[in-house]
Amino acid sequence: MKEHEDSKEPTPETDGKEASTPLDFIRTIIAQDRKNNKHGARVHTRFPPEPNGYLHIGHAKSICLNFGIAAENEGGLCNLRFDDTNPSKEDQEYIDSIFEDVRWLGFDWGDRLYYASDYFEKLYEFAVALIRKGKAYVCDLSPEEIRQYRGTLTEPGKDSPYRNRPVDENLDLFKKMRAGEFPDGSRVLRAKIDMKSPNINMRDPVLYRILRAVHHRTGNKWCIYPMYDFTHPISDSLEGITHSICTLEFEDHRPLYDWSLDELDIFRSRQIEFARLNLTYTVMSKRKLLELVQEGLVISWDDPRMPTISGLRRRGYTPEAIRDFCDRIGVAKNDSMVDIALLEHCIREDLNMKAHRRMAVLNPLKVVIDNYPAEAAEEFLIQNHPGNPEMGSRSVPFSRTLYIEQDDFMEDPPKKFFRLSPGAEVRLRGAYFVTCTSFVKDEMTGKVIELHCTYDPSTRGGDSPDGRKVKGTVHWVSAPHSIEAEVRLYDRLFTVPNPVGEKEDRDFKAYLNPDSLKTIVSCRMEPSIKEAKPGETFQFERLGYFCADSKDSSMDHPVFNRTVTLRDSWAKIEKTLESKGTPEKAKKPHVEKTAEMKKPEATIDDFARLDLRVGIIREAEAVKDSDKLLRLMVDLGEGRLRQIFAGISKAYPDVSALIGQSVIVVANLKPRQMKFGLSEGMILAGGDEDNLSIATFTGSLVAGKKVS
C-alpha cells in the first residue's frame, strides 16, 4: 500500500492538467485568441444540451471541456443553456436530470442558466430583420416538395416558386404564421441563400416551422418554433459566447452559423468542432439509449449498466473518476473509440484511494474450525484501509463457523493455486492461519458444501510467530454474525466492442450481453455493512468495488452494485493454465523475423504456432446465396461469440444438429473478410465433398481450451 505517499486533492479546477501537458487544438486556439486580445481576451463557453434525454459520458466530455476551459482561463465563464426549440421531444424531467448531473460532475453555472426558449421573442425579431433585408422568405412548399427542390448530394437544388415573394408579403405571412392562421406544416420561413450550393445546409434552410405543441416553458404561447441552425448562432451571440464548441457533425453547418451572424451583424462567436466520444461495449446516442429504456432492455435511464451520468453514478462511479477520464481521453478531430478499460482504470484508481475495505462473501461455502471452541467468539480490529491508518478501523467478529468464497476452495487444485485445498494452509484475512483437514460433498450433486479446518491459535491477527509464510489470504465472515445482502454484478452491456458497427446485418440490440447483470441474493457480509448508507462505496476485499444502491438498499435489505472488479491476475493465470493443458510446457519459441530460415518441411514449432481451441457451436445457419457455406457462431470462452464461415453445408443439411457440438477451431488466424461477413477462424473438418465431417469431441470440454 503505497499510493498515499502523494495523495492529490482533485477538484474541478486542479485535477488533470499539469502545466506541462500540451494543449489540445481547441485550447491552442483559445490561447492564441487570448494572446491576440480577441474579444478583449475574454473566454466564454457554453454547454447547450437539448432536454430530450439523459446526459451520458459523451456529454461529460463536452461538459468537462466547456466548463474546464472556462475554469482554466482567468475570468472565464461557461453558461448552461437548454436548446429547447423542439417541444415535441423535450420534457421537464430531462431538464431536472441535467441540472443534477452537471452539478454532480462538479461544475457550476452560477447565475448563467439560459433557455433558448427565452429568446423566442428576439429570435422572431431577428427573423423579421432577415425578411426585411430580403434574406428570408415564407415558403408554401410541402415538406415533400421541399425535399425534392433541395436536390441531392450530387445535383443542385432549384429555387422555390415562393423564393421571390415581396418583402411585405413575407412580413405579412410570417406574422400570420405566428398568429396561428395556418395549419402545422403548411408553411415555413426559409433563409434565402443559394439553392445550388454544394453544401446542402446552405440550400435555403428552414428557419421556422409551424408546430402546435405545448412547450415545457412557453406553453401554448407559440405555434412557430425556430430551428437549431437559426437559434444556435443567435443564442451564442446574445450571450457573448466567444468559443462555441460542438461536435464534428456540425462542421457542415458552420457556414450557416457564420452567415446568420454576418447577415444580422451581431456579436461574432466562433464555432469549433471536436470528435464525440465513443466507448467500447456500449452505445452512445440518446436515441439508442432511449430505445433500451423504452423496450425494457434496461430498467431505466439510471440503470447501472447505462453509460448515462445517472447510471454511472448509481453504479458507483465518482465525479472525480469521470473527470479524470475526460482529461485522459483528450480532444481531437479523429473519430475514436475509447477502450472502456480506461474508464475502469480511472474508477479503480480513485476508489482504491477512497473506499473503505470490508469483507463480503458472494457465494458462501461453510467452514467449520474444528479446534475452535464451539461457544467462543472474538472480535478482530481490522483497518478500514490497509494503506491509510487515518481511515480508522472496525471490529469484525470471528467464530467457529465461517463462510468463505466457494472459489477459494478446490478439491484438486492446479499448481499456483494459493487458496484452500485439502491439506493446504491459508491465512484468513486479519484472523488466523487455517489448514483444511476435510470436506463434505453433497451426495446428489457432488458439490463441496462444507469444509473442516483447524486453526493455529498462535497466528492470531494473521501473523505467524515462527515466521512461516502462507501464500494465500482469503476473506471470510463469521456465519452467525454475518448479515445477508443482495449483490448485483454488472458487466459490459454489449458483447462486442462496437455494437452499432457490426457490419449492419443485425440490430445493435442483438449484441446485448445477456450476462450484463447477475443478481446474487444470499451473500453474507460482515455486520458493519449494516451501517452502509445508500450510495456509499466499499471495496469488498479481493472482489471489487461496490456501492450500496441508492434506490433499493436499506438497513433491512442491503443491496450492493458492483462498480468494477479488482484487476484479477489469477483469472489470467487460470486462463493460461487452461490453455497450456499440461503443466510445465516450454515457452513458445519466438518467431524470428529473419526470412532466411525458410524450410521445406513444417516443424513441430510451426505447428505450435497454430492456436487450436475447443469451440462450442452456439448458432448455425445456412448462408443465403451460397450452396456451401454455413455461418456458425462459435464460443471460444472469450466472452463473445466468433463468426466463422465453414464450407460444410452439404454434410449438414440439418444445421441445428451442429448446435452444441464441440469442435476444433484455429483461433489465431487473421480474420478474413468474406462476401457475407468477417470470418474469425477456421473449423477443422475431414473428408471430401461427398463424405465430409467436422472434427468433434465427445465428453464435455470447456470452450476456449487449448487443443494439442
Added chain:
RNA sequence: UGGGGGAUCGUUCAACGGUAGGACAGCGGACUCUGACUCCGUCGAUCUAGGUUCAAAUCCUAGUCCCCCAGCCA
C-alpha cells in the same frame, strides 16, 4: 459521382522541418496479511507511392481508406 472532415503503437492523445513520446491494454518480474495496490522492465506505430530538404509524421504531388451531410431533429 457534390461538399465537409480525418488517417501516428492493439486503443487513445502528443510531437507544429531536427532523437516518434505519454496513458490505457498486453507481456515479464519484484513486493505483498487483498493473486489488489505500488514499483521495475518489456512489446509496440507515422495509410501508400513519388518529390523537396543535410534532415519529413510534419512541406509538395498523386492515390487509397474511414467518418459526416439530402429532418419542417439537435
